[in-house]
Amino acid sequence: DIQMTQSPSSLSASVGDTVTLTCRASRNILTYLNWYQQKSGLPPKLLIYGTSTLQDGVPSRFSGSGSESVFTLTITDLQPEDFGNYFCQQSYFYRTFGPGTRVDLK
Amino acid sequence: QVQLQQWGAGLLRPSETLSLTCDINGGSLSGHSWSWVRQFPGRGLEWIGDIIHGESTDYNPSLGSRATISLDTSKKQFSLRLTSMTAADTATYYCARASSLLIFGLKRNWSFDVWGRGTLVTVSS
Numbered sequence: 347d348i349q350m351t352q353s354p355s356s357l358s359a360s361v362g363d364t365v366t367l368t369c370r371a372s373r374n375i376l377t378y379l380n381w382y383q384q385k386s387g388l389p390p391k392l393l394i395y396g397t398s399t400l401q402d403g404v405p406s407r408f409s410g411s412g413s414e415s416v417f418t419l420t421i422t423d424l425q426p427e428d429f430g431n432y433f434c435q436q437s438y439f440y441r442t443f444g445p446g447t448r449v450d451l452k
Numbered sequence: 453q454v455q456l457q458q459w460g461a462g463l464l465r466p467s468e469t470l471s472l473t474c475d476i477n478g479g480s481l482s483g484h485s486w487s488w489v490r491q492f493p494g495r496g497l498e499w500i501g502d503i504i505h506g507e508s509t510d511y512n513p514s515l516g517s518r519a520t521i522s523l524d525t526s527k528k529q530f531s532l533r534l535t536s537m538t539a540a541d542t543a544t545y546y547c548a549r550a551s552s553l554l555i556f557g558l559k560r561n562w563s564f565d566v567w568g569r570g571t572l573v574t575v576s577s
Contacts, residue, residue: 347513377555380563389546389567390497396553396561433497437562440512441487441499 348372348436350444358452359424367419367447369434374414378438381410381419384446385430393432394419421449454479456568458547464575470534474547474568477528481505485550485562486523486530490543491570498543502550502562503530537575544570 349372359365369379377397382390392401394410397417407422421428429451434444460472472488487502501511503521511519520533534541547568552560 378559378561380561382564389548389570390564391567392563392565395551395563395565396555399553401563401565431495435497435499435563437560440510441562443497443499446495446497 348375348439348442350434350436350442352432352434352444352447354447355445356448356450358450360452361424361426363424364420364422365424365449367421367432367449369412369417369419369444371415371417371436371438375436375438377413378436379410379412379417380435380437381408382433382435383428383430384433390433424449426451454549454566456547456549456566458545458568458571460545460571460573462572462574464537464573466538466575466577468537468575470537470541470545470573471531472545472547472571472573473529473531475527475529476549479549481523481525481528483551485510485552486521487548487550487564488519488521488532489546489548489564490541491546492543500532500534500545537573539575542573542575544572546570 381394384390398410431446433446455477458474485502485504488500503509523530548564549566550562
């Protein structure tokens with residue numbers, strides 16, 4: 347099993363801020379890491395795959411980095427539509443999601 | 453633009469079997485895996501399993517042999533059966549398409565790029 351953890355579990359930020367979310371894997375998953383955004387009542391939306399590749403249509407203020415067991419999602423110039431929950435997911439061994447980080451308005 | 457439309461019973465008694473189906477509207481079956489993911493009331497997400505057209509199925513080991521995913525290519529739909537349901541299986545169930553990216557020429561990274569709207573399944577006596 348590969349366990350995923352995310353930190354912080356929640357954060358408050360203002361429009362225009364830069365925020366960094368962290369995802370950790372229990373072992374080396376190379377770059378087999380994806381990020382999703384979810385808003386209330388909707389399914390998750392793929393933002394980034396393969397650690398750093400932006401899904402079509404996702405704004406360039408989102409970026410991902412990392413390797414092995416530590417990964418980050420950075421959102422620069424936070425916009426009102428960016429508030430919600432963010433999940434990481436590994437696909438190195440089966441598929442496992444992290445518990446999520448909630449980003450809300452300060 | 454691929455869209456997934458899912459349906460199935462939303463209220464089950466303990467020990468019953470969950471059956472959900474997902475229509476694939478648009479796009480090709482090939483080159484993707486067709487997956488089921490559930491989300492528990494506390495927001496945690498769990499991959500249930502997937503099926504790859506012309507290949508095989510893969511399941512979350514935590515479910516043992518309870519889950520079965522099938523793909524009907526003529527109808528362009530895939531289905532989930534989950535047996536022996538309990539209250540712990542209460543969740544929103546999503547069908548999803550997974551697409552892959554070959555990394556380092558080794559193995560594929562699978563990400564869920566298209567999702568159904570979800571079905572809330574409640575297990576209660």
